[in-house]
Amino acid sequence: MRRYGKDADEDDIRNRPSRRGSRPRTRIRPTHEDAAEGMVLTVDRGRFSCLIDQGTKREREITAMKARELGRKGVVVGDQVALVGDLSGEAGALARIVRVEERTSVLRRTADDDDPYERIVVANANQLAIVTALADPEPRPRLIDRCLVAAYDAGMEPLLVLTKADLASAEPLLETYAPLGVRHVVTSRDELAGEGAEAVRELLRGLVTVFIGHSGVGKTTLVNALVPDHQRSTGHVNAVTGRGRHTTTSALALRLPAKKGEETGWVVDTPGFRSFGLSHIEPSRVIHAFPDLEPGTEGCPRACSHDEPDCALDAWVAEGHADPARLYSLRRLLSSRDAHEGD
Ligand SMILES: Nc1nc2c(ncn2[C@@H]2O[C@H](COP(=O)(O)OP(=O)(O)OP(=O)(O)O)[C@@H](O)[C@H]2O)c(=O)[nH]1
Numbered sequence: 001m002r003r004y005g006k007d008a009d010e011d012d013i014r015n016r017p018s019r020r021g022s023r024p025r026t027r028i029r030p031t032h033e034d035a036a037e038g039m040v041l042t043v044d045r046g047r048f049s050c051l052i053d054q055g056t057k058r059e060r061e062i063t064a065m066k067a068r069e070l071g072r073k074g075v076v077v078g079d080q081v082a083l084v085g086d087l088s089g090e091a092g093a094l095a096r097i098v099r100v101e102e103r104t105s106v107l108r109r110t111a112d113d114d115d116p117y118e119r120i121v122v123a124n125a126n127q128l129a130i131v132t133a134l135a136d137p138e139p140r141p142r143l144i145d146r147c148l149v150a151a152y153d154a155g156m157e158p159l160l161v162l163t164k165a166d167l168a169s170a171e172p173l174l175e176t177y178a179p180l181g182v183r184h185v186v187t188s189r190d191e192l193a194g195e196g197a198e199a200v201r202e203l204l205r206g207l208v209t210v211f212i213g214h215s216g217v218g219k220t221t222l223v224n225a226l227v228p229d230h231q232r233s234t235g236h237v238n239a240v241t242g243r244g245r246h247t248t249t250s251a252l253a254l255r256l257p258a259k260k261g262e263e264t265g266w267v268v269d270t271p272g273f274r275s276f277g278l279s280h281i282e283p284s285r286v287i288h289a290f291p292d293l294e295p296g297t298e299g300c301p302r303a304c305s306h307d308e309p310d311c312a313l314d315a316w317v318a319e320g321h322a323d324p325a326r327l328y329s330l331r332r333l334l335s336s337r338d339a340h341e342g343d
């Protein structure tokens with residue numbers, strides 16, 4: 001990184017544009033200095049619902065479209081964007097998104113028959129809640145593994161949410177995931193109606209958490225318990241588009257209720273996507289989630305898959321530097337990238 005010590009190049013310092021200062025001379029496009037910052041809450045048929053003036057008395061949801069100058073650049077839920085135009089939020093008002101700020105993380109959904117491309121579905125989230133029922137439907141460890149890999153690859157912290165605790169014990173699953181040190185919480189519908197929701201919220205404060213889970217695991221029950229008034233807060237998206245939210249396939253960002261002085265957090269619900277695009281995942285990125293094993297990869301061949309005869313991790317673990325269960329778990333996760341029937 002460049003430091004400005006006593007040999008600092010003064011020209012460099014003077015020419016660095018300040019955040020709201022003079023516009024850079026070489027820019028041809030307008031810089032939209034008067035643009036408002038907003039967060040994308042949901043997307044429906046090219047209309048973006050954005051929250052602006054967040055945390056102030058004037059906080060409101062407005063509807064926006066992409067400005068032409070953005071070209072093909074995608075705008076997704078969780079994006080921080082710059083908005084111009086009619087920012088009133090009144091019925092029929094339409095603002096324009098003129099800029100998408102740099103993303104801190106991206107979560108992609110898998111390509112499927114309807115759409116051969118892996119697309120980014122959520123930006124800037126930092127936690128992935130993997131919702132799994134303990135029974136009805138049976139847990140699918142392979143799917144959990146794939147979700148864990150997606151989380152590690154995206155630089156997100158995974159959180160296992162094990163639902164329907166009234167039907168089966170969480171012990172066997174927790175045993176499998178213990179070597180990974182994944183955070184977890186066990187819930188049931190009855191408890192969620194009482195104190196249980198608050199126990200889950202504790203794990204979400206200060207974070208943007210994406211909730212995923214396949215049909216029937218109790219994700220809707222969970223999200224409704226976490227954000228009981230969310231139907232109301234999304235009401236006017238429907239007024240603008242004339243469509244109910246049940247018809248949208250976009251993710252939807254919902255703010256956690258918080259008492260005075262409590263930190264809030266965001267729940268991002270993701271209807272209608274089943275799995276993640278894992279085809280571009282780099283073993284080297286996944287291994288960042290295994291800091292105890294990472295130094296052992298120094299002796300690996302170039303582009304090692306960490307699951308081949310020359311992999312240096314076997315010797316590293318045999319020498320007692322790390323727990324064999326951790327290497328086993330890493331390899332299990334890496335192999336889950338290969339899609340199988342029913343994943
Ligand atoms: N026994 C039991 N049933 C539950 C629990 N939580 C949810 N269910 C039931 O499981 C079924 C599925 O719950 P939902 O919340 O709709 O699950 P979902 O994951 O949103 O599923 P889709 O709506 O299909 O996407 C419903 O019949 C719920 O009443 C629980 O803790 N225990």
Ligand SMILES: [Zn+2]
Binds near residue numbers: 297307
């Ligand atoms: Zn290796």
